[in-house]
Every structure is written in C-alpha cells, then in structure tokens.
Amino acid sequence: MIxxxxxxxxxREAAVKLxxxxxxxxxxxxxxxxxxxxxxxxxKAWTHIDPDQVIAQAKALDAGPVRGILHGLxxxxxxxxxxxxMPTAYGSPIYEGHRPAADAACVGMARAAGxxxxxxxxxxxxxxxHPGKTANPHNPRHTPGGSSSGSAAAVADRMLPLALGTQTxxxxxxxxxxxxxxxxxxxxxxxxxxxxxxxxESLDTIGLFARSVxxxxxxxxxxxxxxxxxxxxxxxxxxxxxxxxxxxxxxLPETVSAVEDAAARVARAGARVSExxxxxxxxxxxxxxxxxxxxxxxxxxxxxxxxxxxxxxxKFRSRIExxxxxxxxxxxxxxxxxxxxxxxxxxxxxxxxxLLTASAPGEAxxxxxxxxxxxxxxxxxxxxxxxINLPGFAGPRGLPVGVQLVGRxxxxxxxxxxxEWAFRKLP
Amino acid sequence: MIxxxxxxxxxREAAVKLxxxxxxxxxxxxxxxxxxxxxxxxxKAWTHIDPDQVIAQAKALDAGPVRGILHGLxxxxxxxxxxxxMPTAYGSPIYEGHRPAADAACVGMARAAGxxxxxxxxxxxxxxxHPGKTANPHNPRHTPGGSSSGSAAAVADRMLPLALGTQTxxxxxxxxxxxxxxxxxxxxxxxxxxxxxxxxESLDTIGLFARSVxxxxxxxxxxxxxxxxxxxxxxxxxxxxxxxxxxxxxxLPETVSAVEDAAARVARAGARVSExxxxxxxxxxxxxxxxxxxxxxxxxxxxxxxxxxxxxxxKFRSRIExxxxxxxxxxxxxxxxxxxxxxxxxxxxxxxxxLLTASAPGEAxxxxxxxxxxxxxxxxxxxxxxxINLPGFAGPRGLPVGVQLVGRxxxxxxxxxxxEWAFRKLP
Numbered sequence: 001m002i003x004x005x006x007x008x009x010x011x012r013e014a015a016v017k018l019x020x021x022x023x024x025x026x027x028x029x030x031x032x033x034x035x036x037x038x039x040x041x042x043x044k045a046w047t048h049i050d051p052d053q054v055i056a057q058a059k060a061l062d063a064g065p066v067r068g069i070l071h072g073l074x075x076x077x078x079x080x081x082x083x084x085x086m087p088t089a090y091g092s093p094i095y096e097g098h099r100p101a102a103d104a105a106c107v108g109m110a111r112a113a114g115x116x117x118x119x120x121x122x123x124x125x126x127x128x129x130h131p132g133k134t135a136n137p138h139n140p141r142h143t144p145g146g147s148s149s150g151s152a153a154a155v156a157d158r159m160l161p162l163a164l165g166t167q168t169x170x171x172x173x174x175x176x177x178x179x180x181x182x183x184x185x186x187x188x189x190x191x192x193x194x195x196x197x198x199x200x201e202s203l204d205t206i207g208l209f210a211r212s213v214x215x216x217x218x219x220x221x222x223x224x225x226x227x228x229x230x231x232x233x234x235x236x237x238x239x240x241x242x243x244x245x246x247x248x249x250x251x252l253p254e255t256v257s258a259v260e261d262a263a264a265r266v267a268r269a270g271a272r273v274s275e276x277x278x279x280x281x282x283x284x285x286x287x288x289x290x291x292x293x294x295x296x297x298x299x300x301x302x303x304x305x306x307x308x309x310x311x312x313x314x315k316f317r318s319r320i321e322x323x324x325x326x327x328x329x330x331x332x333x334x335x336x337x338x339x340x341x342x343x344x345x346x347x348x349x350x351x352x353x354x355l356l357t358a359s360a361p362g363e364a365x366x367x368x369x370x371x372x373x374x375x376x377x378x379x380x381x382x383x384x385x386x387x388i389n390l391p392g393f394a395g396p397r398g399l400p401v402g403v404q405l406v407g408r409x410x411x412x413x414x415x416x417x418x419x420e421w422a423f424r425k426l427p
Numbered sequence: 428m429i430x431x432x433x434x435x436x437x438x439r440e441a442a443v444k445l446x447x448x449x450x451x452x453x454x455x456x457x458x459x460x461x462x463x464x465x466x467x468x469x470x471k472a473w474t475h476i477d478p479d480q481v482i483a484q485a486k487a488l489d490a491g492p493v494r495g496i497l498h499g500l501x502x503x504x505x506x507x508x509x510x511x512x513m514p515t516a517y518g519s520p521i522y523e524g525h526r527p528a529a530d531a532a533c534v535g536m537a538r539a540a541g542x543x544x545x546x547x548x549x550x551x552x553x554x555x556x557h558p559g560k561t562a563n564p565h566n567p568r569h570t571p572g573g574s575s576s577g578s579a580a581a582v583a584d585r586m587l588p589l590a591l592g593t594q595t596x597x598x599x600x601x602x603x604x605x606x607x608x609x610x611x612x613x614x615x616x617x618x619x620x621x622x623x624x625x626x627x628e629s630l631d632t633i634g635l636f637a638r639s640v641x642x643x644x645x646x647x648x649x650x651x652x653x654x655x656x657x658x659x660x661x662x663x664x665x666x667x668x669x670x671x672x673x674x675x676x677x678x679l680p681e682t683v684s685a686v687e688d689a690a691a692r693v694a695r696a697g698a699r700v701s702e703x704x705x706x707x708x709x710x711x712x713x714x715x716x717x718x719x720x721x722x723x724x725x726x727x728x729x730x731x732x733x734x735x736x737x738x739x740x741x742k743f744r745s746r747i748e749x750x751x752x753x754x755x756x757x758x759x760x761x762x763x764x765x766x767x768x769x770x771x772x773x774x775x776x777x778x779x780x781x782l783l784t785a786s787a788p789g790e791a792x793x794x795x796x797x798x799x800x801x802x803x804x805x806x807x808x809x810x811x812x813x814x815i816n817l818p819g820f821a822g823p824r825g826l827p828v829g830v831q832l833v834g835r836x837x838x839x840x841x842x843x844x845x846x847e848w849a850f851r852k853l854p
Contacts (some may be wrong), residue, residue, distance in 0.1 A: 302535025
C-alpha cells in the first residue's frame with residue numbers, strides 16, 4: 001500500500017524523506033515501476049524502461065551517501081537526450097538501438113545530484129512533428145502533445161515525479177498543457193545542451209516537467225548544478241501583462257476563458273493586471289522562427305538527409321529542402337529580427353513582472369497523428385525568455401488546459417517565484 | 428612531378444580544374460597523401476589518416492557527378508568534430524577509438540558540397556589547453572598553437588588546402604598565426620555545430636583554415652551550404668580601426684610591429700586608419716569569458732568528470748571544479764556583460780568597416796608543452812564577431828606572425844571582402 005502511493009509523492013517531499021532515509025530509493029522506484037507496469041500499455045510513454053536497471057541504480061543510491069538535491073528522485077529522459085547506459089534513438093528509425101558514448105550534460109548533472117534515471121521517454125521524430133506512439137493519459141484517443149510526448153504523459157500519469165524534455169517550437173509548454181502538468185522552458189542557454197541531438201541550435205532548449213512549480217524548480221536546480229535556485233523566493237503580488245498578440249484568434253474558447261479566468265483570479269489576489277500592447281513587428285516572428293528552424297535543420301541533419309533520406313518523414317524532408325534553399329542573408333535577417341524583438345520585449349518588461357498568455361490553442365486535439373499546434377510557443381522560444389505552463393483548467397471534453405507565464409530573459413528564478421505565487425491562486 | 432605540385436594548388440584553382448575534370452580528385456588526393464607521408468613524421472598533424480579510405484572517396488568523386496563547390500577538394504577535420512567513418516577521440520584518451528554514429532553538420536555539408544574528407548587532425552584535450560603531439564611545421568621545436576593544432580599545421584605544411592577547426596578561446600586564430608595560414612572564425616552560430624563535441628556552448632565556434640582569404644571563403648560557403656557567399660565582393664579601401672585594448676602590453680615586439688606595419692600598408696593603399704578608443708568595460712570581458720567557459724565546461728563534461736576523472740588533465744579538472752562552484756547569478760552576470768559589450772561594439776562599428784588587432788602575443792613559443800596564449804582572441808570569441816588571421820609577418824626566429832581583422836556581427840561576407848582587400852596589401 002505504501003509503495004502504491006509513493007509514486008504520487010511530490011518530488012520535494014520525497015527528496016526530504018529520501019535524504020533523511022525515511023524512505024528508500026528502491027521503494028520509491030518500485031512504486032513508480034508498478035505504476036508504469038499498470039499504465040504503460042495504454043499510455044505508451046516509454047521507449048526504454050528496464051526494471052532491473054532501475055532497481056540496480058536505486059540500490060546503489062540507497063547504499064551510498066546522499067548525492068545531492070535530487071537524491072533518489074526518479075526522472076524520465078526524452079529520447080533525444082543522450083544516456084550512456086540506455087538506447088537513444090532520437091525518435092527516428094535511423095538511430096534504432098543507438099547507444100551514445102556518454103550522458104548528456106543535463107543527465108550527467110541530474111545524476112551527479114542523485115537523480116535516478118528511470119528510462120527514455122517517447123519523442124516525436126527528432127523532436128519535430130512526426131508523432132510517436134504516446135497517448136494522452138487523460139484520454140488515450142487524444143494526443144499528449146509533442147515533441148516531449150512521453151515525458152509530459154509519464155509525469156501527468158504519476159509514473160514518476162520528474163522528466164526532461166526539449167523545446168524548439170512548443171515541445172515542452174504544449175504537451176504540459178495537454179497533459180495537465182507544469183512544464184518549464186528555461187531561458188535559452190541556462191541548461192547546458194551538450195549531448196542533446198540538435199534540431200536548430202538557435203532555438204533548442206531543455207524543458208522540464210513536474211507536477212508543481214516547486215518541483216520543477218528543484219529539477220532546474222539539479223540540472224543546472226546550481227542548488228541555490230531550488231529555493232523559491234516569496235514575492236509580492238506581481239504585475240501581470242496579458243499578452244494576446246497576432247495569433248490570438250487561434251485560441252479556442254477554453255483557452256481564452258482559462259487565460260481570462262487566471263487573470264481574474266490573480267487580480268483578485270492582488271496582482272496588477274493589464275493588457276500588453278504588442279508591437280507590430282512581433283507578428284513577423286513566426287515566419288522568422290520557421291526560416292531559422294529550417295535553415296538550421298538543413299545543416300544539422302546533413303548526414304541523415306544524405307544517408308537515410310528514406311527513413312525521414314515526408315514533412316521532415318520537406319523542411320530540410322526548404323532550409324537548403326535559404327540564403328545566408330535571409331537567415332541572418334531572421335536572426336536580426338529576433339534580436340530586435342528581444343530588445344523590445346526587454347523594454348516592455350519594465351512594466352511587468354510576468355506575462356500571461358496561452359499555452360496552446362485549446363485542450364488536446366483528438367487523434368494521435370498530430371501533436372497539435374505550437375502557435376503560442378514558437379515566438380517565446382525564439383525570444384529565449386523563460387516560460388512555464390501552469391495547469392488547472394479544462395476544455396469541453398474535460399481534458400486539461402493550461403496557461404503560460406513568461407518571464408524576463410535569464411531571470412528564471414524570478415519567473416519561478418511569480419509562477420509559484422500564481423499557481424496557488426489557480427483552480 | 429605534376430602530382431607532387433597539386434597539393435600546393437590554391438583551393439579555388441583546384442576547384443575549377445576539378446569541376447572541369449582537368450584534374451582528377453584521385454590525383455589531387457594522391458599528391459596530398461604523398462606530402463603527408465613525407466612530412467607527417469615530423470609534423471604529426473593527424474590522429475587518423477587512411478590512404479585507402481582517401482583513395483576510395485576520391486575514386487567515388489571522380490566516378491560521379493560534380494557534387495558542389497568543394498568537389499574533390501581535400502579537407503582535414505579536427506578530432507573534436509564527428510565523422511561517421513573515422514574515429515573521433517575529441518583529443519582525449521577517454522574516447523580512444525570512439526566511432527560517432529553520424530557526421531557533424533559541417534562535415535556533412537562539406538561532403539554534400541563535394542569535399543573529400545582526408546582524415547582527422549590533432550586537437551588538444553577536448554579543444555582546450557592540454558596539448559596534442561603536433562609540431563609547428565616551420566620549426567618542430569615550436570608549438571603550432573592550439574587547440575586546432577593539426578588543422579593549422581597540415582594546411583600550413585601544404586598537406587592539403589582546407590581544414591576545419593573550432594574556437595572557444597583562441598583555437599583558430601592563434602594556431603593560424605603561429606603556422607602562417609589564414610584562419611577564419613565566423614560569427615557565432617553561422618556554421619552549424621551539430622556533432623561537434625561541446626566545450627562551452629556560448630563560445631564554441633567552428634573555425635576554418637586555408638592559405639588565402641579566397642580559399643577560406645570557399646570553405647565557408649561549403650560548410651554553410653550557402654554557395655552565394657563564395658563570391659567575394661570588391662570593396663573600396665575600408666575604414667580600419669586599430670584596436671589595442673587592455674591586454675596590449677602582452678603583445679611582443681614582433682606583434683606590435685606587424686600590426687603597425689599592416690596599418691601603414693593599408694593606409695598607403697587608401698584605407699582610413701585610426702586608433703579605436705576602447706571602452707573600459709571591455710577589460711572585464713576576459714574574466715567573464717573564463718567564468719562562462721568554466722561554468723559551461725562543468726556542465727558539459729559532467730559525464731567525463733564523474734566517470735573518467737583520472738583521464739582528464741589536471742588543468743581540465745581544476746577548470747571543472749572552478750565552474751562547479753559558480754552560481755547561476757554569477758554566470759548570468761558574465762553573460763550580461765558580454766551582451767552589453769556586444770551592443771557597445773556594434774555602436775563603435777559605425778565608424779569602422781573592420782578592426783585591426785593582434786592575432787597572438789608573438790611568434791609561436793618554443794616547446795610543445797604549451798600551445799600559447801589566447802589573450803588576443805578570447806574577447807572576440809565571446810563577442811561573437813567574425814575574425815580572420817592574415818599571415819605575412821615574421822618574428823625574431825623567423826616564425827610566422829599574423830594580424831587579426833575583426834568584422835561586424837553576422838556581416839561575415841563583408842569582413843571577408845575587406846580581408847581580401849587587405850591581404851593583397853600585406854607582405
């Protein structure tokens with residue numbers, strides 16, 4: 001019975017008990033494995049999970065000293081992130097059975113902080129669009145979102161408390177919204193990407209999943225190797241800007257009402273809430289994002305395109321072909337527009353502590369053939385600012401709907417503090 | 428006899444002859460192999476060179492269509508850059524015999540443009556300080572510089588016309604200066620880094636080696652997949668700013684006189700030359716560079732530090748230990764200083780087309796235990812601007828001394844055009 005509940009423990013609470021040796025890493029790991037055994041046939045969150053390997057790691061952690069702030073906490077790792085002891089196929093048949101020589105930086109840091117790497121979670125093809133097998137744990141006929149499909153679904157389904165993903169377009173915030181968990185895309189560059197299969201190096205960002213803001217902050221501290229950022233500051237009611245922007249008409253009613261309800265709730269709790277006047281140039285960012293992504297994909301996947309073209313999805317191939325025809329000048333213009341909008345955004349932030357906007361157009365769409373639309377995520381990824389999905393709302397079919405908070409560039413601890421404040425005010 | 432000279436052909440000239448089938452890829456490759464066979468025992472530029480593999484590639488290129496602008500041109504690849512068909516040990520015993528699953532993006536793009544990948548060139552330990560075996564081809568008792576030691580030495584020694592390296596501190600410009608070749612560090616991000624072992628992802632930049640500006644521009648066009656940048660525009664005499672900066676006292680007499688001689692020569696040819704007033708904050712960049720590099724190394728090499736600590740050099744380990752103790756706030760402050768100086772530099776550039784400065788303190792120091800000082804390179808790497816070493820001068824022992832031109836961020840074709848203009852005015 002105890003074991004059956006341990007997998008539901010918040011990561012922070014588990015971390016305290018593990019560090020005090022009140023519970024064992026093995027007991028926690030077994031509870032997670034039980035949940036996985038029961039639920040995986042429907043959810044299909046994993047590409048690799050080996051109970052013996054998990055238990056061996058847990059026993060080693062139990063036998064040794066407390067390693068760090070993640071000691072004994074089970075964490076899932078998206079299949080585009082290298083692990084030295086588990087296959088890593090980058091969501092592509094080209095790399096079936098591939099065994100990396102080393103752990104990615106974020107995995108190595110998580111392990112150095114004591115994390116127990118449970119296994120590899122399903123990614124779409126190279127963390128882009130072509131979906132994997134994962135279903136939404138709330139309703140298996142609906143997509144979990146992507147590309148970090150397995151990480152979001154596994155955390156949502158209480159298979160484990162923490163997971164690592166990535167975001168190049170909307171691959172962390174959107175699946176977090178669809179699955180009803182906290183998804184955090186830190187500022188560009190703050191979580192080291194060594195050992196993560198690149199999609200587009202100007203955009204790729206490590207994403208983190210947990211079931212609370214406090215837990216995602218703990219994971220952030222672990223993977224950055226900066227334990228001081230695990231502490232979430234208490235902040236006064238923040239100044240909140242509601243950001244609609246050019247794509248707002250694509251928000252479905254459940255998303256519009258989630259954002260407006262969230263705004264009303266934080267306003268009642270004392271936040272100063274106002275609408276942001278979005279500068280016109282931001283409407284061009286979506287196109288710039290595509291140009292940059294495709295240009296970089298065309299270079300980054302040169303080997304795969306030359307040697308394994310037939311194993312790439314048609315959509316993936318067509319993006320590479322698009323990118324191959326982009327000139328260096330056009331690519332640089334897109335990068336320059338992003339630089340310019342970053343400056344404008346930094347200036348706008350003098351009036352706000354956080355921005356409140358949509359995480360996704362609506363609840364998870366039906367069907368597993370498409371992981372949904374990243375329209376409310378791409379620009380923030382390109383702008384490099386930290387973003388977090390806060391769950392708490394629901395759509396017409398009862399599936400989760402989240403809202404997104406956006407913070408200042410490289411002020412991630414402050415965004416987390418504001419998000420923690422807001423999280424307690426949401427349903 | 429013909430074969431014996433082909434290895435000395437400028438890349439552009441060879442490319443024209445190869446594309447017209449006036450010379451064969453195989454003949455050119457054999458000429459390079461002959462040179463390597465004769466000189467490698469002294470120079471030690473290579474970690475992997477397999478004549479059969481080279482000839483097989485050459486025959487395949489000769490048998491097929493002209494693939495692109497690098498068709499048949501032999502290129503060396505630094506050992507920190509992945510190749511799918513050659514061992515890649517990242518300059519470290521940890522990875523002895525390692526075989527990557529794929530080509531790095533720059534290798535894949537070079538191959539797609541027709542380049543013949545000759546082999547892997549010596550790198551220092553993970554492209555940092557601990558030296559490899561390579562000697563300076565001008566005098567084997569002197570360092571070739573590093574970390575791209577083998578690439579610089581092989582091109583200088585006419586073993587082949589083109590080579591790929593990297594620069595995180597001064598790993599392209601410095602060895603180019605010490606070996607007497609053109610070394611080009613493009614703007615940060617313009618040459619895709621997928622498949623290059625990361626040292627510090629905010630700093631790592633692909634570097635290119637050739638024996639002329641025109642040839643390095645051709646290679647740049649090949650690895651970016653942007654053939655249009657192979658064309659070097661004719662420019663009027665540029666406005667040249669002489670940049671001394673806080674570290675100028677570390678320039679040895681041969682470097683001071685090379686920079687001053689270069690300034691006098693371009694001034695005589697019509698360039699408007701003036702001294703730049705270097706803002707005081709730039710003096711802090713060297714410290715910021717170290718903080719950023721060590722912070723990122725500590726994360727990026729988490730796996731190696733945990734599992735193979737004894738195979739890391741003492742200096743490498745101590746950098747990781749330094750980086751582990753840096754807080755996220757300190758790291759972000761260093762990044763913010765760099766952002767601020769980038770803005771200042773962009774404003775300064777309104778008065779200049781290029782900056783003229785030192786490439787290295789002086790000619791290559793004696794001894795192979797140390798690859799020299801990157802004091803005149805680190806800041807430019809951090810500032811992300813394109814830099815090029817132009818050879819042409821000499822030190823007291825007759826070893827090469829180069830000067831460095833620095834261009835505006837992401838205006839690499841313009842820097843190359845100004846460099847081509849200046850290159851013709853130097854001795």
